[in-house]
Amino acid sequence: MPPFTHRKDPVNLRASIALFSHPPQCNPCQDFMETMAKDGAAQEATVTPNKDVSEDNLKGYTVIYVLGGPGSGKSTQCAKIATYFGFCHLSVGDLLEAEVETRSEYGKMIEDCKKEGKLVPSDLVVKLLQQAMQRSQNKKFVIDGFPRNEENRAAAESFMKIEPDFVLFLDCSEEEMKRRLLNRNQGRVDDNISTIQKRLKVYFECTLPVINYYSAEGNVRKIDAERSPEEVFEAIKDVFFELKEKHGETRMTL
Numbered sequence: 001m002p003p004f005t006h007r008k009d010p011v012n013l014r015a016s017i018a019l020f021s022h023p024p025q026c027n028p029c030q031d032f033m034e035t036m037a038k039d040g041a042a043q044e045a046t047v048t049p050n051k052d053v054s055e056d057n058l059k060g061y062t063v064i065y066v067l068g069g070p071g072s073g074k075s076t077q078c079a080k081i082a083t084y085f086g087f088c089h090l091s092v093g094d095l096l097e098a099e100v101e102t103r104s105e106y107g108k109m110i111e112d113c114k115k116e117g118k119l120v121p122s123d124l125v126v127k128l129l130q131q132a133m134q135r136s137q138n139k140k141f142v143i144d145g146f147p148r149n150e151e152n153r154a155a156a157e158s159f160m161k162i163e164p165d166f167v168l169f170l171d172c173s174e175e176e177m178k179r180r181l182l183n184r185n186q187g188r189v190d191d192n193i194s195t196i197q198k199r200l201k202v203y204f205e206c207t208l209p210v211i212n213y214y215s216a217e218g219n220v221r222k223i224d225a226e227r228s229p230e231e232v233f234e235a236i237k238d239v240f241f242e243l244k245e246k247h248g249e250t251r252m253t254l
């Protein structure tokens, strides 16, 4: 399969990327990571995984990654998947927001990243995700909006030993994603046009390569996400049933 590019408006995409003069920030917040490494802060407080649960316990879980641009409908569809198929829905964006609310030492940095549309360092994201998975009673996870860049993907594989059963790619035009985000109206600090442009840039430059990585492994199911939420979910259900039939219970437990 040829690599995914932006589907409907490649000309617009090139134009919008050209608006940004700084280089892609697929490994952002470097200063913060260096500080964490120096003082061992990553081991502290709320993000310390439960010590009596080994990372090997994550093996044998069913994991589905749901990727797509900001506003492509990831959260909307993950909630439906969770309800219909009994998966645990883990939104990394929500885990980060919850971390901000605990007023931990990472709160300000997370808030700043979010306002700027930047990605939070992988160490922290992976720890939060690992902790949430270990605390869950469920063994089937639909993971919303992660991995966002190559560093995230590699960290999930090497530290958590997880690889997705498959990746759902919600394909939506830039124009529609912008329209949805500007109408989302949930008081998010990042749903303004300036931050939306930055998030889209990160998506095109950092997340699309991850989708293409999995696609090269034959592990991506692309969904036309520009239809109504109900129509999108019907297409997603077809993918789940088709894969269940193909792989049986051993590969994916529904």
Ligand SMILES: Nc1ncnc2c1ncn2[C@@H]1O[C@H](COP(=O)(O)OP(=O)(O)O)[C@@H](O)[C@H]1O
Residues within 6 Å of the ligand: 068, 069, 070, 071, 072, 073, 074, 075, 076, 077, 180, 181, 183, 184, 185, 225, 226, 227, 228, 229, 230, 232
């Ligand atoms: N298929 C759809 N058609 C129209 N609006 C949608 C659709 N899916 C989601 N939305 C709306 O678009 C906004 C962004 O959806 P959301 O699921 O939060 O996207 P993401 O998690 O990818 O950022 C929300 O206000 C949501 O209600």
Ligand SMILES: O=c1ccn([C@@H]2O[C@H](COP(=O)(O)OP(=O)(O)O)[C@@H](O)[C@H]2O)c(=O)[nH]1
Residues within 6 Å of the ligand: 069, 070, 071, 074, 092, 093, 094, 096, 113, 114, 115, 117, 118, 119, 120, 121, 125, 144, 145, 146, 147, 148, 152, 190, 199
């Ligand atoms: O793996 C992730 C997921 C989210 N974020 C941060 O959380 C923000 C919001 O992500 P969310 O998934 O909530 O929303 P989306 O941008 O997909 O609409 C992003 O812009 C990033 O700042 C991150 O750093 N890593």
